[in-house]
Amino acid sequence: MEEHLVNHDTTIGGEAEDLNEERSASESESESDEDVKLTEPSKTAVYNRDALLDKLGDISWPENVVWIHTLSIDIDQEQEVDVNDDLTRELAFYNQAFEGTKQAYQKLQSLGLPFLRPPDYYAEMVKTDNHMQKVKGRVLAEKRKMEEAEERRKAREAKRLAKEIQAQKMKERAKQKKQDIESVKKWRKQRQQSGFADHGNDADLGFDFEDGKSFERSKGKRPGVSPGDRSGGKGKQAFGKGKTQKKREFRNSKFGFGGRKGMKKQNTADTTYDVKGFNKGEGKGNKKRKR
Amino acid sequence: MGKKRKHSETAAVAVPKKDEAAPERPARTLLGWKDKSEVNGDDSQVKDVELDDSPIFRNKEKVLVTCSRRINFRYRHLMLNVVSLLPHCKKDNKVESMESKGATLNELVELKNCSSCLFFECRKGKDLYLWMAKCPNGPSVKFLVSAVHTMEELKLTGNHLKGSRPILTFSTNFEKDAHWRLLKEMLLQIFETPKDHRKAKPFHDHVFVFSIADDHIWFRNYQIDVPHNETDKLPRGGLEQMNLVEVGPRFCLNPIKIFGGSFGGPTLYANPLYVSPNQVRALEKRKKSGKYAKKIKAKTRRKMHEMSNPLEPDEFADTWKE
Structure with missing residues (x-):
């Protein structure tokens, strides 16, 4: 708002000049003296200095x-x-x-x-408390926004750093691996050249770790996991976290994301015998109806 | 009959007036010593008046604040803010902004026993003019108000006592010309709350800024935030810890004209650089206008150009015609 208004002054001058150029080609010069006002003062302006000073004398305090x-x-x-x-x-x-x-x-x-x-002088203020509450709210909101932005910026920075470090690590690991493979190859060649001094089989078996997968766990089904369990038995592991937690885990394992659904929703021999889910209060309702 | 009496009176007054010139003239007061001395006539009483007046100066300023009809909400809020800043003002109903508004306003001021008037006149729902007048016979000024920010804006976070007397600060370029000096005096009288006014509070916790920049008067209002324990003296180094928080409102006054009377009278000053907002808008509009005419003109010009310098006959025009 302010900028806009202030800028008026500058724009006026510029526009006036543009206009003059345009109009000088086409028509009347009668108005041209009107819009030069800002660049040079108009001649019709009044300035009665004596009268002004006289008035000043009239109204001024002693x-x-x-x-x-x-x-x-x-x-x-x-x-x-x-x-x-x-x-x-x-x-x-x-x-x-x-x-x-x-x-x-x-x-x-x-x-x-x-x-x-004095600090204990309470009186009506220019702005009401209600309004000041709003002002405060706004200031706080602004502060919070700034903090959040700062946090986000920090997080981004940290992520970038972590990525760099990760890349460094990967590079190092790859280098290490390459080095290992290289050394093994060298060693084999050496052995070949030396004409298999020891028994060949165990040497090959000894270097299974080359691809680094021997320590990883297989992702197949674990023993002792029920057919309806999608979490692979993890739901049952969560002990000691309270009853609701356990229940939630179980439900997640039963209804949660992932895997095929078809088999799990059907009853099996176990589930048909399971009466846990039936409403225990049903008998009560019947009683009420009888009365 | 009446005329005759008047003549005799003036003659009677004229005689003691000559004597009066010899002793020192009393300092001028707010209510004007001219009338008093003329009425009273003799020297002794004039001296009494002088003795009474000069030490005990009482500021009895009352400001009538009104606005025109069809004012928009922003400007009305500005007016209400001004009302809240001036405990010595009286707010009145809206006044129809007509040719004869001057007379109406003068009457209103008279009725309300006020000595000056602030009249917010809104035209076309977008231009705000502020009339500032000293009322029975003082000068009046018409300003164009721009860059309006009201107190309601949440960016202005300060707050101060309602009715505490403001400290007024003027930039020194108010002294550089006669009309600025007059304006300064008017601003001082209108915006300063009279001492010991019944609605005024006895502490000073805000400061007004009147500053001339770019031939406009800029107004700001700051809250003074100073750490203190006592009421009559600042702690050591307190002035260094002082900081100001803006309370609002903000506005910028562009003086258009100064008149001799209140809401009328001879023009004493007219701003030579003033362009009315209507003219500004007209210019903008005119700049946009004439699109069609320009297009037509360009077309004809092009045609003329083509006619005047025709293309040379193409020497390869019939190479492939065989």
């Missing part, structure tokens, strides 16, 4: 008015304020207010009268 009546302070503006630069302009105003307050407070202090609000 010269010797005590300062406490006016409470006004003049502050020198160091340099011309660039109006279109919001930040410097506001800073100039702030500085003016700051300097003025400083001087005024010194004067007030020298007068020896109470001028600062």
Whole structure:
């Protein structure tokens, strides 16, 4: 809003010039003197200095008015304020207010009268509490937003770092592997050249770890896992976490994501005998109806 | 009959006035010493008046604040903010913005016993003009108000006591010209809460800024936030820890004209650089207009150009015709 309004001044000048160019080709020059106003002052403007000063004399307070009546302070503006630069302009105003307050407070202090609000003085404020609540909320929200952004930025940074480290590790591992394979090959060749000094079989078997898979667990079904269990028996492992937790785990293993559903939803011999799920309170209801 | 009496009166007054010129003239007061001395006539009383007036100056400013009909909400809120900043003001009903509004306003001011007036006039629902007038016979100024921010905006986080007297700060370039000096005096009188006003609170916790930049008067209102324990003196180094928080409202006044009377009278000053917002809009519109005419003109120009320099006959035109 502010920018827009301030910028008016500059745009006016520019537009006026453009317009002049356009119109000079086509038509009337009668209006051309109207829109030059900002670049050079119009001649019809009135400036009656004597009358102004006379009026000033008429309305002004007497010269010797005590300062406490006016409470006004003049502050020198160091340099011309660039109006279109919001930040410097506001800073100039702030500085003016700051300097003025400083001087005024010194004067007030020298007068020896109470001028600062005591902490237990409660009175109506310009803005209501309700409004101030809103202001506070906004400030807090802004703060939170900033914090969140900061956190997100940090997380991203950390991720990037982790990725780099991971890449480094992978590279190292690959290098190590290559080195190992290389050494093994070398060793084999050496052995071949030396004409198989020892029995050949056990040597080949000894290096199963080359591909590094011998230590990994197989992903096949484990023994002792029921046919309906998708978690591979993990649901049953969760002991000591409370009843609901257990139940949840079981349900997850039964109904959760992944795997084929077809077999699991059918009854088996076990489930038909299982009466755990039946409503125990049913008998009660019947009783009620009888009464 | 009446005329005759008047003549005699003036003659009577004229005689003591000559004597009066010899002693020092009393300092001017707010209510104007001219009338008083003329009415009273003799020297002794004038001296009494002087003795009474100069030490005991009482600011009895009252400001009437109104607005025109069809004002939009933003400007109305600005007006309400100003009302909340001035405990010595009286708010009145909206006034129809007509040719004769000056007379109406003067009457209103008279009725309300006010000595000055702030009139927010909204035109076309988008342009805000502010009339600032000293009422019975003072000057009046018409401003164009721009860059309006009301107190309701959540960005302005400060708050201060309602009715505490503000500290006014003026930039020194108010002294550089006659009309600025007049404006400064008017701003001072209108915006300063009178001392010991019954609605004023006895502490000072906010500061107004009036600053001239780019030939506009900019207004700011800051809360003074200073750590203190006592009411009549600052702790050591307290001034360094002081900081200001903006309360609002913000606005920017562009003086258009200064008139001799209240809401009328001879023009004493007219801003030579002023362009009315209507003109600005007209310019913008005019810039956009004439699209069709331009197109037609371009077409004819092109045609003329083609006619004046025709293409040379192509030497290879009939190479493939055999």
